[in-house]
Amino acid sequence: MRLLADENIPLATVRALRSAGHDVYSAAEANPGAADAVHIERAIREDRLLITFDRDFGELAVRGKERPEAGVLLLRFIPKAAAEVTDLLLALLARSDVKWQGHISIIDGVHVRQRPI
Template identity: 40%
Template sequence: MKLLLDSCTWYGVRNALVAAGYDTVWVGEWESDPGDDEILAIAYRENRILITLDKDFGEMAIVRGSPHAGILRLVNLITTQQSQVCLQVLPQYGEELCAGAIVTAELSRVRIRPADRD
């Protein structure tokens, strides 16, 4: 599973995901932040699930119809909880994410918006 971590996620999430065997790229390591539109476009082109704290990506996908390869939004989590939730959600909901779902995950709650099927 290929992942793209938005720069707003904690760097430790990258380390935890790489250690767990995920192909993970973190925007925070790029020379500059290209902005949300380009981040979502890159994730889509590279077939990477986007992991973010930012609700704007879901709005871009749902309201504007921007293509994506799955979005995992982390909500109300301290930095160390971000890794924990990713490592729980990705194996459990990876199939849905890879199919283009938008998953919103909190410490004790997960909501899934399945991919639109045309």
């Protein structure tokens, strides 16, 4: 899966996602400090599911002129360690019963809530 990991996604998680076969663009590695709009534009241009802890992306995705059709995965929990983020994302992205494309998916650590973009 093509993913865009926001700066707040641990680099250990980015590496694990890559090891699992995902194509991951890491904002922390490639473009730290860039505005959220820059990351949304890249996600749209490269058709990547955007993964973030930043609630602002939900607003940008819904109110922007162009919307990230690959989806936004918004993590809404406080992890105790990077491994918690890694394990959760690997499990979620392996699920075949969840359609990420065209949705903002809000993950609270246990549940997945979705709404169309």
